[in-house]
Amino acid sequence: MRLLLTGGSGMVGRNFLEHPDSSSFDVLSPASSELNLFDYHAVENYLLQNKPDIIIHAAGRVGGIQANIRQPVRFLLENLDMGRNIVWAARKAGIKQFINLGSSCMYPRDTLNPLKEELVLKGELEPTNEGYALAKITTARLCQYITSEDSTYQYKTLIPCNLYGRWDKFAPVYAHLIPAVIRKIHEAKVQGKNTVTIWGEGTARREFMLASDFASCLIRAVNHFETLPAMMNVGIGRDYTIDEYYKAIAEIVGYKGSFVHDHSKPAGMKQKIVDISKQIAWEWQAKTSLCEGITATYKFFIENYVAQIVC
Template sequence: MSVLLTGGTGMVGHNIKEHQNASNYCVLSPSRKELDLTNRDQIRSYLKANTPEYIIHAAGLVGGIHANIANPSKFLLENLEIGCNLISEAARIGVKNIINLGSSCMYPKNGPNPLKEEYLLNGLLEPTNEGYAIAKIAAQRLCDYLRIEDNSRNYITLMPCNLYGKYDNYNPKRSHLIASIIVKLHEAKINKDKSVEIWGDGSVRREFMYAKDFADAVWFALPRIKEMPHIINIGRGEDYSIFDYYKKISDILGFEGTFTFDLRKPTGMKQKLLDVKKINDLGWYPMHDLELGIKKTYAHYLDCHR
């Protein structure tokens, strides 16, 4: 069976392609030059020519808090366009199975933690990544509407917690938290800096999962797509403070300096922990704890920067 994977050059897409279960399928992973998701005609032609049984939609413009604050309109427009174009054209062509990848930032900023799937659209979004969140919500709702209109469509959305791991982006202007901390602490260690700055007071809490584990959840869901809830959280079910992540990564990297706090900088939601009971009840659990995942990620970072 053939699977169209969008976003195959990103961190999530790379890990999905490298997973051992990918060999059970014919995975189509076109580059942006081969398939421009902002172009409906190209999407329609590609789907007609390749007739995939499944689509895993992992493409998107992603970034950390720096990038989202700097370019909210770009994060809204690009992600809205590619998500709605792909999903609507797939429905028109007759593709019956779609795994759409959402994000924990789609949940209300003041939602009670752990965040349950039914909390979606029950409150205001976090302003620092609102544009991205609105676009991802639109794609999720479109999947719902199309499934309601035709119950032969198995269109589901997986809601991952924050991710890190192999193929992460280590550009400070676009990187997510774990990658950003690794770069900062590695450079501080090399330069023998005495301290490293943390945005905020380090008390906000985040849940992070190794990207390979999320890829495993995607391949777990795909053959079970007819029985899966239409929206389901994927995470570790535990979180840590930002300061905890700095301390853990400094221990692994061997950085022996201290930390300073810039209380003027934005920090985002106070907590963002997912309720993962539904996916656990189906029999899926992540394989990597935080220490193992960070060690593997740091090894990959060193390989990329030798």
């Protein structure tokens, strides 16, 4: 099977390519210099020339709460352009199978958790990442519309919970919660700081999955595409408070200081955990515990990023 993976240099893409079972596919993972997702005609020509059997769209402009607040235009336009171009070019090129990656940011901010797939577009979005969410919703809807017009085109969307792991971004201006906290607490330990600041009250709840586990889900999605639901959450089935993530990371890093809360900073949605009923029925579950995942991610951070940090 010839498989086109967009975003092969990102966290999801690299974890997919590192998965031992990915070698069973003929994987195309072009760099942006080879496939410019912002150029529709270039995307369509690439698909016509290479004729993949299935596409996994993992490319995207991603970042944590700081990056989304600072650059909403960029997060909206870039993700919208990439999503629209690859999905519509795939349809025009006659590619029948497509796996689009959404985000739990697509769900309304004030709704009951766990978040069911049917809740998309059922309420107001979280303002801190609204642009990114709108782009992801539009791309998912385009996939649904294409399938509804012609059922021979099966364009499906997976909605993962928050991800972390190898190849994550650890720079504060771009990082999501876990990599940002790993770096913050590591630096506090090295610099001998007595306290570390947590944004908000620390009571907001989040669900995180190790990216290598999600890569395993993607492998299964390709191999069992026919049984894959049209839209499906992918999660671990439990969440933790922000305070609990800080404490877990501090224990693994070996930081002995204390935490203070900055109530003036935004914390985002009060809770965000996805409903995994469809995933369980599809017979897949993540295997890595939070402690194992953070330990592996901290090891990757030490081996690949610490030398670049000026403390």
